[in-house]
């Protein structure tokens with residue numbers, strides 16, 4: 334009797350699951366048949382992907398649950414246009430978790446930043462949407478009247494820290510373009526280049542001009558980019574890409590989707606600071622380098638990089654910040670709104686554009702950015718724009734602060750000396766001694 338029941342249960346399960354599959358695969362199959370006609374581009378991108386190869390179809394990603402705010406009925410199925418990290422995470426848990434805890438996931442929360450203020454007052458809402466939010470992401474807004482429930486104000490958008498309606502953060506197709514979702518693509522610097530470029534964070538340009546970029550672009554075809562496993566030093570060795578240094582596997586560490594794991598400084602703020610747990614993060618990065626360089630060579634790079642960050646911080650960033658703080662504290666500016674006075678723009682570009690370029694150039698071996706687009710601009714604008722604009726305010730305290738800086742700080746004393754004397758000091762090494770302390774940072 335018991336046997337009989339077991340057999341019955343078994344038969345029931347077989348029939349039932351077969352029926353369920355019938356329904357599913359019928360709907361699922363229709364997605365492809367129709368879209369092959371209606372949107373052949375999407376179909377073909379998908380058809381050539383690892384997903385198609387493993388039977389992951391349209392409905393596996395686009396299916397929605399009842400109650401999802403962005404769900405709508407479409408050809409007999411409840412679907413959503415957005416496919417968030419949470420959706421991908423049902424099959425790729427590790428990647429989804431790491432993306433959520435990465436700095437990328439926070440990029441949509443910029444509304445309170447100075448940059449956002451500037452975009453909204455000096456620009457206006459359209460530029461915040463078509464500019465900032467296309468890189469950073471913003472809050473995804475629902476419009477019940479829209480056929481796909483998504484408001485035109487936030488769709489299309491594929492910012493790296495998009496704040497999705499299901500509470501998840503970010504967007505996987507920033508690096509894995511849909512509908513190919515390829516890892517080979519994400520290993521190439523172009524995958525990062527929509528965002529990491531331009532006057533305030535020219536990582537793409539710096540990489541291209543560096544020896545690493547030179548080696549990459551001249552050896553790209555030998556880089557095994559399509560390989561399943563991609564361990565530096567094992568599966569490829571000609572050059573590192575952005576992914577190699579910041580994400581991909583090496584002999585000591587697996588792939589990480591948390592791009593902050595190998596970074597010791599933050600080079601973004603007016604004055605650079607070490608990140609929490611920075612020694613460990615620096616070690617993580619150096620584990621990548623030592624596949625192609627000796628540890629001594631790598632230590633030399635960090636010694637030079639740290640000193641450059643120190644130079645920028647101590648010679649320009651800290652004094653400029655102290656001066657602007659005093660100006661604000663004493664309410665010396667003509668117009669009350671932030672950024673309604675020229676000197677505020679000058680200070681802003683000093684750290685946000687020029688100072689970042691110098692720091693990024695030194696971090697990633699792009700000497701043209703370190704000097705010509707970097708410290709050269711910082712110095713010129715510090716001495717011949719920022720300081721004159723501060724002096725124009727005619728305030729005794731501000732003037733005294735500037736006078737003291739230029740008189741007492743040996744790094745600035747050159748301004749009141751004569752060329753012959755200075756050249757002599759450079760030749761004798763006396764000038765270089767002034768900067769020696771910058772090389773002693775830990």
Ligand code: HEC
Nearest residue numbers: 360361363364367368371391392395408410412413414481
């Ligand atoms: C009979 C044809 C047909 C079938 C079957 C079909 N679609 Fe579509 N689908 C379309 C057309 C046409 C559009 C474009 C509508 C437009 O341009 O506004 C569309 C739009 C979409 C969109 C984008 C909606 C938006 O405007 O943001 C998604 C996502 C989508 N389909 C997924 C699917 C999935 C998943 C399935 C299977 C459950 C499916 N489709 C089945 C024809 C079809």
Ligand code: HEC
Nearest residue numbers: 365368375376379384389390391394414415416417506511
């Ligand atoms: C691996 C998951 C995945 C699969 C499989 C998949 N999609 Fe998508 N699809 C996405 C993602 C991600 C987006 C972008 C949504 C976002 O930004 O959240 C998207 C967007 C879309 C859009 C709207 C974007 C546009 O450019 O108009 C359509 C239409 C669409 N998919 C149709 C399809 C169809 C048809 C199939 C099957 C042939 C399919 N998708 C298979 C993940 C997937």
Ligand code: HEC
Nearest residue numbers: 383387389393394416420421424505506509514515516517
């Ligand atoms: C239903 C399960 C499922 C979902 C949902 C899914 N994937 Fe996949 N994905 C797979 C499978 C299976 C493979 C192939 C085996 C592998 O590489 O792990 C794969 C492979 C990949 C790869 C490697 C492709 C390559 O070049 O080898 C990437 C990248 C990827 N998926 C990203 C995504 C993203 C992004 C999403 C969401 C938009 C997503 N997947 C949603 C199952 C899924």
Ligand code: HEC
Nearest residue numbers: 443446448449450452464465468469527528529534601602
């Ligand atoms: C081209 C893409 C792009 C655009 C457009 C863009 N950003 Fe960014 N933004 C980035 C990247 C990339 C970084 C990180 C740079 C780095 O780490 O060096 C960043 C950094 C920032 C930071 C610093 C975050 C921190 O933790 O220090 C803020 C704030 C910011 N952006 C706000 C904005 C605002 C507001 C706008 C529009 C006025 C904007 N961004 C426009 C790509 C962009």
Ligand code: HEC
Nearest residue numbers: 418421425428429432505508516519520563576581582588
């Ligand atoms: C900042 C860029 C970036 C983002 C964002 C990103 N990925 Fe990736 N992903 C990569 C890179 C680079 C690789 C290749 C690493 C390697 O093998 O060298 C990769 C590899 C993968 C793989 C293949 C893993 C393997 O071991 O074969 C999967 C699956 C994947 N990503 C899924 C996702 C999912 C899911 C998301 C969103 C939650 C996501 N990725 C977001 C850059 C990104």
Ligand code: HEC
Nearest residue numbers: 436439440468469492493507524525528575576579592593
């Ligand atoms: C769609 C835009 C976008 C793309 C594509 C993108 N990033 Fe970013 N990235 C950002 C923004 C914005 C930030 C700053 C985050 C913030 O302000 O919260 C950032 C920050 C970073 C940081 C700093 C992390 C930290 O903890 O300080 C690293 C490293 C980074 N990205 C590497 C990469 C790499 C490598 C790729 C390509 C594989 C990539 N990113 C692709 C927008 C992007």
Ligand code: HEC
Nearest residue numbers: 522525529536537540574575578596597598599600601696
């Ligand atoms: C040879 C390895 C290497 C390559 C290749 C590389 N980076 Fe970096 N990157 C670094 C190092 C080293 C730092 C500084 C780390 C530290 O602070 O300790 C850095 C810092 C960064 C930062 C943090 C900047 C900040 O403001 O705090 C971002 C963002 C970044 N890289 C993005 C990229 C992108 C995008 C690419 C490709 C276009 C790239 N990197 C290529 C090694 C590399």
Ligand code: HEC
Nearest residue numbers: 544545548570571572573578618621622624625631634698
């Ligand atoms: C996949 C191999 C590879 C990795 C990984 C790698 N490099 Fe390199 N690196 C090279 C090659 C090749 C050159 C060019 C050597 C030459 O000039 O002949 C180079 C050159 C350099 C240079 C000299 C730049 C110049 O202009 O002369 C520095 C500094 C450097 N790398 C630092 C690093 C650091 C730091 C890391 C880790 C964050 C790193 N590299 C990771 C391959 C690599």
